[in-house]
Amino acid sequence: MAKGKIYQSLSGFYDVLSDDDNEIYRTRARGNFRKRGLTPIVGDEVEFEDGYILKLLPRTNSLVRPPIANIDQAIVTTAVKQPDFSSNLLDRELLALEVAGIQPVLYFTKTDLLSEAELKRFEVIAAGYRQIGYDVVLPKTAFSKESLAEIEKLLSSKENVIMGQTGAGKSTLLNHITPQLNLETGEISAALNRGKHTTRKVALLKVGDGLVADTPGFSSYDPIQLDARDLGQYFPEFKRASAKCRFRGCVHVNEPDCEVKREVETGEIMQSRYDNYLQIYTEIKNRKPNYKTK
Numbered sequence: 659m660a661k662g663k664i665y666q667s668l669s670g671f672y673d674v675l676s677d678d679d680n681e682i683y684r685t686r687a688r689g690n691f692r693k694r695g696l697t698p699i700v701g702d703e704v705e706f707e708d709g710y711i712l713k714l715l716p717r718t719n720s721l722v723r724p725p726i727a728n729i730d731q732a733i734v735t736t737a738v739k740q741p742d743f744s745s746n747l748l749d750r751e752l753l754a755l756e757v758a759g760i761q762p763v764l765y766f767t768k769t770d771l772l773s774e775a776e777l778k779r780f781e782v783i784a785a786g787y788r789q790i791g792y793d794v795v796l797p798k799t800a801f802s803k804e805s806l807a808e809i810e811k812l813l814s815s816k817e818n819v820i821m822g823q824t825g826a827g828k829s830t831l832l833n834h835i836t837p838q839l840n841l842e843t844g845e846i847s848a849a850l851n852r853g854k855h856t857t858r859k860v861a862l863l864k865v866g867d868g869l870v871a872d873t874p875g876f877s878s879y880d881p882i883q884l885d886a887r888d889l890g891q892y893f894p895e896f897k898r899a900s901a902k903c904r905f906r907g908c909v910h911v912n913e914p915d916c917e918v919k920r921e922v923e924t925g926e927i928m929q930s931r932y933d934n935y936l937q938i939y940t941e942i943k944n945r946k947p948n949y950k951t952k
């Protein structure tokens with residue numbers, strides 16, 4: 659039996675890069691995977707034989723959307739325009755990554771469409787996310803040498819996934835870093851102001867000296883299966899502040915002497931992060947319990 663890593667997944671086929679001979683083998687999953695509720699995903703380490711994946715090895719981490727396993731870092735690609743910037747979508751993606759234990763990097767696209775004044779606004783937003791502790795790339799000029807060098811350095815020697823809204827410019831960015839990739843990109847429909855889902859498959863690509871999984875985009879992002887009381891743990895700046903909340907287990911909603919709320923008032927914590935936190939908190943609280951067990 660050979661061991662390898664799934665490099666690409668498309669309509670039920672999995673292309674596995676073999677550890678033994680560095681060749682790609684096209685495989686399918688054995689039926690008993692599905693019975694156990696297991697689906698192989700790109701990034702999975704597997705054992706395979708005669709065109710079939712027989713075993714999935716334990717994952718260090720995984721994401722549901724996009725479906726990917728065993729990665730070091732996620733490039734969260736966010737358009738400043740076309741489609742319109744949504745801090746809510748961004749914070750939901752960051753939340754999913756924090757829960758999965760994957761390091762996020764923020765990359766803002768389409769800055770060429772901004773006026774000077776609008777760019778200033780995004781500089782404030784970028785500074786806010788940097789203060790949380792995230793790496794943020796906000797190219798003053800789209801695809802400038804500096805911004806491409808910056809992202810290439812961040813990707814270097816790591817296994818990365820590039821994720822984000824449909825039409826955010828994920829494939830376009832990868833093409834600029836590594837023109838030989840020649841990935842298909844989509845036209846944004848001006849009338850709808852949203853993308854068209856150009857990328858349909860997940861595939862690991864060699865970009866610089868790192869690996870990047872290009873993935874299909876999405877238009878919304880559900881909150882994670884999470885206990886509302888734990889939500890603040892996955893907002894790093896809330897977690898830091900909560901040591902100073904009066905109550906242990908403070909959820910930063912109605913409690914008195916809440917340090918998170920104090921820091922929102924002083925501007926140390928971004929108001930948008932708090933608003934998005936409250937919205938997700940309420941959504942989780944109101945979610946109907948799901949008693950079905952699989």
Ligand SMILES: Nc1nc2c(ncn2[C@@H]2O[C@H](COP(=O)(O)OP(=O)(O)OP(=O)(O)O)[C@@H](O)[C@H]2O)c(=O)[nH]1
Binds near residue numbers: 769771828829854
């Ligand atoms: N003006 C401008 N347009 C961009 C930029 N980046 C990407 N685009 C355009 O945005 C559209 C969508 O880009 P894609 O790279 O296909 O987006 P994607 O995120 O890969 O989309 P999906 O594969 O559907 O998820 C294309 O028409 C690109 O030319 C940018 O920095 N500036």
Ligand SMILES: [Zn+2]
Binds near residue numbers: 913
């Ligand atoms: Zn609090």
